[in-house]
Amino acid sequence: MTERISGKTQLIGLLGTPISHSLSPKMHNEAFTRLGLDYVYLAFDVGTEQLEDVLKGYRAMGIRGCNVTMPNKVLVRDYLDALSPAAKLAGAVNTIVNEDGILTGHITDGTGYMRALMEEGIDIIGDKITIAGAGGAATAICIQAALDGVKEISIFNRQDAFYERAKQLVLDINAKTACKAQLFDLADLESLRGEIASSVIFINATSVGMEPLVGQSVVPDTSYFRPGLIVSDVVYVPAKTQLLEMAEGVGCKTVNGLGMMLWQGAKAFEIWTGEEMPVDDIKALIF
Incomplete structure (x- = not known):
């Protein structure tokens, strides 16, 4: 150097x-x-x-x-x-x-995320996805996924300032792409369970799982997951978050944020x- x-x-x-x-x-x-x-x-x-x-x-x-x-x-x-x-x-x-x-x-977050999935051999085009988060990274991922041809996106976030911004994100995706987007309160666990169950991938695009929230997960327990579901986390330190450990425990394919x-x-x-x-x-x- x-x-x-x-x-x-x-x-x-x-x-x-x-x-x-x-x-x-x-x-x-x-x-x-x-x-x-x-x-x-x-x-x-x-x-x-x-x-x-x-x-x-x-x-x-x-x-x-x-x-x-x-x-x-x-x-x-x-x-x-x-x-x-x-x-x-x-x-x-x-x-x-x-x-x-x-x-x-x-x-560049959205293009980076979609390229990372492709490198892992994961194709979500034409399918439904569920994502936690409505901040910068989550928004970029949602927009790029919609532009690339994802069929449906369910967005979950806490009732905060990002939730209000996410309302406009949903309107933009529905008006400007062929993708259908909808927004839910992250505290609505019944809806979270249902949307994950009908999705091919669940994405954590929040900071939950990294410092100072290591050991925490946006999903309460493993009953929300099923074998065959893909679970992705934008966090890469730690390389295996609590969310990914939970998902692996029930046979999900997992992807961290390194890609x-x-x-x-x-x-x-x-x-x-x-x-x-x-x-x-x-x-x-x-x-």
């Missing part, structure tokens, strides 16, 4: 909290090194209160860009100059690029550098 950092090295950051668990610095710095690119990637523990000031600093210092993760993916839109079409539709951002002081937000992290990162890498990430090398490193 010290051999390749120079006075011209450009900085890429990761803004979120908690952040110390992230594999993104390892992934991107290895990719920069393998391609001989003069960039460095660092993680910064930044919550919503510091976010505006941090992005002002990005402009002032000419920092090339960043990834944005929980809890900042929605709020960050307020501090940007432009949004990609996908980010505008999703109402969330996970990647920012700085072009001469103009900060443009992109969303999504890899493929959303590969697209972000291309946005910043104009180069393709050496995905096979990085996959061997982080899996």
Whole structure:
């Protein structure tokens, strides 16, 4: 690392909290090194209160860009100059690029998630899915799944600000795609059981299962699962969340968030550098 950092090295950051668990610095710095690119990637523990000031600093210092993760993916839109079409539709951002002081937000979570499923040999096109969460990652996954041809999406979330946003997400999906979307309160366990029972996959797109919620699950017990159901978690630290352990116990195929992290990162890498990430090398490193 010290051999390749120079006075011209450009900085890429990761803004979120908690952040110390992230594999993104390892992934991107290895990719920069393998391609001989003069960039460095660092993680910064930044919550919503510091976010505006941090992005002002990005402009002032000419920092090339960043990834944005929980809890900042929605709020960050307020501090940007432009949004990609996908980010505008999703109402969330996970990647920012700085072009001469103009900060443009992109969303790569949805394409990354769908690519990760494909790499696992999972095809959900034409089927029904159930997802927990209505934040940035969940919204991006829902929109991309709908655009790719998923037949029906049942979204569950707590009655909070994200629930109100999810109402518009459902309207957009139903109006702009051939997919049927519906929204439920996550506290409605009877509906949760029924929607999971009629779905090919259940996705946890909340932070439940990672620090500080390790050992917790959005699904109360294993009776909600059945053999043959696919259970997916966007969390990748720990690699096997309580949700995935429960699902494996009844014979479900499980997928953690590593694949999504890899493929959303590969697209972000291309946005910043104009180069393709050496995905096979990085996959061997982080899996």
